[in-house]
Amino acid sequence: VTSDIFLAFYNTTIMSPTNKKYDFSGKVALVTGSSSGIGAAIAIQFAQYGAKVTITGRNAENLDKIAKKIAEVSNGVEALQIIGDLTIDDSLPKRLIDETVTKFGRLDFLVNNAGGATPQGTLASPDLLKGFDDVFKLNVRSVIELTQLAMPHLEKTKGNIINISSVASIKPYMVVYSSSKAAVDMITKTSALELGPKGIRVNSINPGPVVTAFGRSMGVDPSHHKKMFDSFEKQMLMERVGQPEDIANLASFLASDDAINITGSIMVNDSGCLLKMPEFGKDELEKIQK
Numbered sequence: 001v002t003s004d005i006f007l008a009f010y011n012t013t014i015m016s017p018t019n020k021k022y023d024f025s026g027k028v029a030l031v032t033g034s035s036s037g038i039g040a041a042i043a044i045q046f047a048q049y050g051a052k053v054t055i056t057g058r059n060a061e062n063l064d065k066i067a068k069k070i071a072e073v074s075n076g077v078e079a080l081q082i083i084g085d086l087t088i089d090d091s092l093p094k095r096l097i098d099e100t101v102t103k104f105g106r107l108d109f110l111v112n113n114a115g116g117a118t119p120q121g122t123l124a125s126p127d128l129l130k131g132f133d134d135v136f137k138l139n140v141r142s143v144i145e146l147t148q149l150a151m152p153h154l155e156k157t158k159g160n161i162i163n164i165s166s167v168a169s170i171k172p173y174m175v176v177y178s179s180s181k182a183a184v185d186m187i188t189k190t191s192a193l194e195l196g197p198k199g200i201r202v203n204s205i206n207p208g209p210v211v212t213a214f215g216r217s218m219g220v221d222p223s224h225h226k227k228m229f230d231s232f233e234k235q236m237l238m239e240r241v242g243q244p245e246d247i248a249n250l251a252s253f254l255a256s257d258d259a260i261n262i263t264g265s266i267m268v269n270d271s272g273c274l275l276k277m278p279e280f281g282k283d284e285l286e287k288i289q290k
């Protein structure tokens with residue numbers, strides 16, 4: 001049910017070819033966490049602009065659905081699908097880079113998007129550290145490792161990296177998740193500093209709430225997703241909750257040469273929620289968790 005809700009989105013938001021803003025033909029992208037949500041929207045949009053893409057995630061069925069969308073928007077260009085779990089399979093980061101380069105011959109864009117949280121949000125939770133290692137392995141370690149592995153390929157293409165962080169790195173939210181995303185922001189800045197001289201740009205996108213299946217990693221029952229996003233909507237400064245394509249639009253801009261002067265940036269994309277700082281934290285979450 002969850003996948004149907006979040007995949008239905010793509011049936012309504014595919015842009016017509018007349019809306020093409022960028023030309024990514026000849027470019028190759030690896031987007032992690034692209035079997036659903038934000039990563040899927042980015043992979044689809046990059047493909048629409050002509051890039052060849054590698055998509056990856058744990059759910060083979062969803063991955064296949066996104067691959068079909070990609071073929072639809074790109075006149076039949078096939079995505080490379082790689083199934084795997086970044087918290088379990090230590091060989092996966094190398095496989096993602098190697099297989100992408102073997103299949104497509106180069107790498108231009110690395111989007112470190114796969115991420116998760118834990119259901120335990122506060123220091124008061126006795127289980128707080130239960131998911132800590134997995135969250136940090138996925139949100140932090142995999143980003144560093146993929147950056148390191150992608151580096152020589154991106155140097156050749158003068159490519160760039162986009163890390164999907166969160167407003168939770170700026171506004172304190174849940175201790176484990178927020179601190180992992182604060183680490184992502186610093187990975188962006190340190191990598192940008194080190195890789196700038198190689199001609200590689202590195203930027204973060206920090207979304208506010210976006211309508212995806214993300215709540216599942218926080219223990220939110222999928223049947224409560226709609227209620228959760230409806231309650232967020234009223235609290236957003238702009239009274240709208242983000243859609244995956246909002247984030248994909250910024251990712252395409254950052255990947256493109258229009259952003260040639262931008263590196264090391266932490267780019268908030270949040271319907272103004274940080275300005276208003278809605279209280280969608282602990283209490284709301286506790287109400288809707290299983």
Ligand code: NDP
Nearest residue numbers: 033035036037038057058059085086115209210212213214
């Ligand atoms: P989704 O749950 O829809 O997507 C998460 C993606 O990451 C899926 O493709 C999932 O694969 C993949 N993934 C999760 N865990 C693993 C793992 N262990 N190994 C490999 N892949 C994994 O959520 P979003 O699209 O919302 O999340 C994308 C990014 O956006 C995350 O980094 C998140 O922190 C960030 N973000 C999201 C916000 C939101 O409100 N939605 C707000 C701010 C930031 P699969 O489904 O196949 O398991």
